[in-house]
Amino acid sequence: MLWNWLGLQLRFVIDHSSIHALLQCIPQTWSSQMSDMFVDAMVHSIHSLWWARNNLQFSAKSSTLHTAQVRVHSLIALSGEFSTSKCTAADAPLLDLFRVPHNRRLIKEVVFVCWKAPMAPCVKVNTNGSIRDTNGACGGLFRDHLGTLLGAFTCNMGSCSIFDAEVLGYIIALEFAAQHGWSNIWLENDSTSALQVFHNVLLVPILLRNRWHNARSLHIQVISYHIFREGNRCADGLANMGHSVVGELWLSVLPSIFSRIFMWTGVVYLRLDICMQLLFFCYLFLSFFRSFFTFLRVLA
DSSP states (O other): OHHHHHHHHHTSOOOOSSHHHHHHTSOTTSOHHHHHHHHHHHHHHHHHHHHHHHHHHHSOOOOOHHHHHHHHHHHHHHHHTTOOOOBOGGGHHHHHHTTOOOOBOOOOOOEEEOOOOOOTTOEEEEEEEEEETTEEEEEEEEEOTTOOEEEEEEEEEEEOOHHHHHHHHHHHHHHHHHHTTOOEEEEEESOTTGGGGGTOGGGSOGGGHHHHHHHHTTOOEEEEEEOOGGGOHHHHHHHHHGGGSSSEEEESSOOGGGHHHHHTTTOOEEEOOHHHHHHHHHHHHHHHHHHHHHHHHHHO
């Protein structure tokens, strides 16, 4: 009866035949805060049933359904105060029903992303890793202080993780830099977690650690920075290209499919929250039609 009551409150049928079945009940369209609230409801319902059973067995005190419902309802409200997950406007009725505070998703500010050339005599290398199924690849390209291409590389790694692919991209970049005599490297990558290997060598995967130490002993001065993926598109394309090559490949000239992306180097990209993207495109749409109708009015 308690599960039926909870299902009526949440507006769907709850399969309580097993823990796995309970977890499978969570609607895929629910927000993260709603999913957390259902897990809270499941835990507190199971605990309330266990609590009522123990009271009956050890204290000879029977609990009513109403008592269990009030207990579950109050515990869900208490747990909901500690949730950091986000909800949508459509979740408001159910959250209000259980007196759970709304954690609305905040609209982030617009971030302008732009690739910038390094100061001489630094050479900038942008790297990236790619994973398809369990096969990893990496790629990167070197540019000077004028933004001129100095060379690029791509590599097929075989079976590995995305973290391994990112780190191997750094290693190969250092090795090629040493081969070409570039001793001052400005390395950019869009993985904040992988960039931590420059500050903590223990994060380097064990299978790559020996090659990492060898690369770091090549007397290359490295400045490592994070860049958003919008500014790392060429490296991303080279990493994806790595899945179709064998081993490591050095490129003195970029393939024609990358020429258009390379030409847009230095262009400012807008990194927007999804809500901001919708508002931005609506603004562009309305601005276009306003200009179009103004033009028609002038012609008339």
